[in-house]
Amino acid sequence: MAAHTVRVRRPWGVVPTGLLLLGALYCLFPVCWVLIAATKSPGELFTTSTLAFGTGFFDNVAELFAYRDGVFWLWAGNTLLYAGGGALLSTAVSAVSGYALAKYRFPGRNLIFNLLIGGILVPSVVLAIPQYLLFSKIGLADSHWAVLLPQILHPYGIYLARVYATAAIPDSMLEAGRIDGASEGRLMTRVALPMMVPGMVTIFLFQFVAIWNNFLLPFIMLGDDGKFPLTVGLYTLLAAGANQPALYNLILTGAFLSLIPLIVLFLTMQRYWKTDLSSGAVK
Amino acid sequence: MRANRLGAALAVVLTVTLASCASGEPADGTGAAQSPTAAGSGPVKLTYWTWAPNMDKIVAVWNQAHPDIQVTVSKQAGGDDAAAKFLTAAKAGNPPELVQAEYQHLPSFIAADAVADLKAETAPVKGEFTEGLWGLVTLGTNAVYGIPQDSGPMMLFYREDLFDKYGIEVPKTWQEYAEAARTVRKKDPKVFLGTFSSKDPGAFTGLAQQAGAQWWSISGESWKVNVADEPTRKVADYWGALVKEGVIDDMPYFTPEWNKALNDGTLLTWPSAVWAPGVLSSNAPKAKGKWAVAPLPQWNAGESHSGFWGGSSTAVSAKTPHKAAAVQFATWLNTDPQAIGLLVKEAAIYPAATKAQSSLGQAPDYFANQADFWQQAAAVSAGARGFTFGPNVGVTYNAFKDGFDQALRDGTPFSQAVQGMQDATVADMRKSGFQLAS
Structure with a gap:
């Protein structure tokens, strides 16, 4: 009987691992494909086997950096500005709003929160064109602000911050602070926000990745190619007109290079994330 | 493949939204991109949306020779998305003064009142193009909505x-x-x-x-x-x-x-x-x-x-207060021998102007085995017929x-x-x- 149960359980125990491995393969395969394709010279790209490494990686990189006098770096800088700046501002706004919504009772609190929940359900893609028309009206279209501002208020980030603040900051702690005579501002900056850091890291990563990958908003908002982020910039290489050879090798190399900062960010931030989560668990 | 699907989705999103707010948006024409105009105060500044490669180098030649009309190139992604983007910008009131318009998209620009009629300004250069190509920018009407640039x-x-x-x-x-x-x-x-x-x-x-x-x-x-x-x-x-x-x-x-x-x-x-x-x-x-x-x-x-498969023209935005300057530039770009020479060399286009087609010399590198490549092309071009595209x-x-x-x-x-x-x-x-x- 015992042998029987063991035999039945074993295969089931493998299933979750197997599913996860499949999931990992599903997620990592495209990345590997980009990596391999980025190493191929134009001549190898369509002629060699899909999974065989090519010999042109460094030529591709050099060619990409030389393309239009190094416009790649300008686009990379723009992306960093949009993603880094946008994610920082968005995290700050989300943390403060989430904290206020979690810990203060004021008229209209539930209304605001419900509106935010509703906001989560509206895909940002749908808002891009109305936002463009609005920004045109106030004269901000085709400026850096046109891409930054719409990303700062992020309903999902506020929602996360509120949930996190509710769970992570005990009311008794704030009470103790008030009894000791701390002002509300001091309570927030010295007591509440430090406890919310793991949540804020999550929000920052979410927003950073979302803005890094965002295509439609900058595509519509920006006319000046000097303000393009990488996504829109690389797209101009792809759709360069029918009479042009599409610069596939540069696009692939550009796509691959633009992945690296995201990978680095995740690996470094992840450590930060884990320590805080586990230190909370021990307490 | 992915890009195509993305492009298609984009075009759908843009057109749907455009259609739904077509009547609600008053276009006041005072876009942020346009500099305030005062006759005689400083050079006229024009923005030009195009996806032709190296267009900035060609425009630099113009800017050097015309200090009073300064053109800035904004390199865009080409294709259907470019048309949708231009229509959106025109609707919002801040389109570029000049835009590269593929022949098949020009009618949609006209239907949206986004491009200007250049009939008077372009009358002198009409003879530079074949009737078939000119028909693509007039749609068989009396108006002229663009100057042909390249042809396919x-x-x-x-x-x-x-x-x-x-x-x-x-x-x-x-x-x-x-x-x-x-x-x-x-x-x-x-x-x-x-x-x-x-x-x-x-x-x-x-x-x-x-x-x-x-x-x-x-x-x-x-x-x-x-x-x-x-x-x-x-x-x-x-x-x-x-x-x-x-x-x-x-x-x-x-x-x-x-x-x-x-x-x-x-x-x-x-x-x-x-x-x-x-x-x-x-x-x-x-x-x-x-x-x-x-x-x-x-x-x-x-x-x-x-x-014809492909080809595009240079159109002038309907809202611009600098129409004359914009047409002057577009005419230079597409009919001046020096400009066309640069278009052929730097942007690798097949020029729309008849004279330029017959003066192309060396065959493309890929066709080095066929010395008469351009002569063949010019002969074919003479017998090519297009038709009026719809909106x-x-x-x-x-x-x-x-x-x-x-x-x-x-x-x-x-x-x-x-x-x-x-x-x-x-x-x-x-x-x-x-x-x-x-």
Whole structure:
């Protein structure tokens, strides 16, 4: 009987691992494909086997950096500005709003929160064109602000911050602070926000990745190619007109290079994330 | 592939939203991009949206010579998305002063009142272009909505070495082309003479133009739509029969497997436009020197017709207060010998101006084996006929893709897909409020 149960359980125990491995393969395969394709010279790209490494990686990189006098770096800088700046501002706004919504009772609190929940359900893609028309009206279209501002208020980030603040900051702690005579501002900056850091890291990563990958908003908002982020910039290489050879090798190399900062960010931030989560668990 | 789907989705999002707010948005024309104008105070500043490569270098030459009219190039992504983006910007009131407009998208710009009529300003340069090309920027009306920049007359590109190997003559008529397709299959069942792409409405449009199709026309205030006319059905049925017989492949152009076939010699011809060397040199670098060009096969022996696949014009935004300066620049860019020389050299375009076409010298590097490449192109260009495009080409093209995809999948007749294009086009124009003549 015992042998029987063991035999039945074993295969089931493998299933979750197997599913996860499949999931990992599903997620990592495209990345590997980009990596391999980025190493191929134009001549190898369509002629060699899909999974065989090519010999042109460094030529591709050099060619990409030389393309239009190094416009790649300008686009990379723009992306960093949009993603880094946008994610920082968005995290700050989300943390403060989430904290206020979690810990203060004021008229209209539930209304605001419900509106935010509703906001989560509206895909940002749908808002891009109305936002463009609005920004045109106030004269901000085709400026850096046109891409930054719409990303700062992020309903999902506020929602996360509120949930996190509710769970992570005990009311008794704030009470103790008030009894000791701390002002509300001091309570927030010295007591509440430090406890919310793991949540804020999550929000920052979410927003950073979302803005890094965002295509439609900058595509519509920006006319000046000097303000393009990488996504829109690389797209101009792809759709360069029918009479042009599409610069596939540069696009692939550009796509691959633009992945690296995201990978680095995740690996470094992840450590930060884990320590805080586990230190909370021990307490 | 991904980019195509993304592009299609984009175009849908943009057009849907545009349509839904078409009436609600007062266009006040005081866009942020435009500098305040005061006569005589500083140079006029113009923005130019284009996707032609190295256009900034060409414009630098203009800027140097014209300190009072300074043009800034904003390099955009080309294709259908570029048109949607320009329409959105025009609707929001801050379009660029100058825009590269593909011939098939120009009517949608006109329908949205986004581009200016340049009739008076362009009268002196009308003679620089063939009637067929000029018709693409007038739509057969009295107005002129752009200055032709480049053109894409269609020719037959073929693997010269493999034609010799299989003992095939270059087909002069489409009947001979069909015969050659059968011969090839008999000699080597792995090889196809050609393929019919259900993803490239532009190519099909060019072939229909060659056969004499007239999909749209304007009479007075109303449009006439005749996508399923006799020449178009003839072209569709011709390819449909060959695909059904199994002698012509059905893989789409610009896909990895198509690139591979171009390289390894399992695809022998590509009826394409004059810009094909650019595509071939990047997608089939290994076959360099093995391809050659000939005029398209004809429907009747002895004719010399062709159609257009691609090509674009320079249009001027309707809202700009700097129309005169913008037209001056656009005229220079597309008719001045120096400018055209730069367009050919730096942007690798096939110029629309007739004189420039005949003065092209050295064959493209990829076609080094064919010294008379440009002479052939100029001869074909002279016999190329286009037609008036309608205001909703995007809808027609999408119907092409849906219809022909389905026809290939289910083996239904191609003429049915053509009828689907006609029905979708008419339905959409009715919905958008265009007057249709029956």
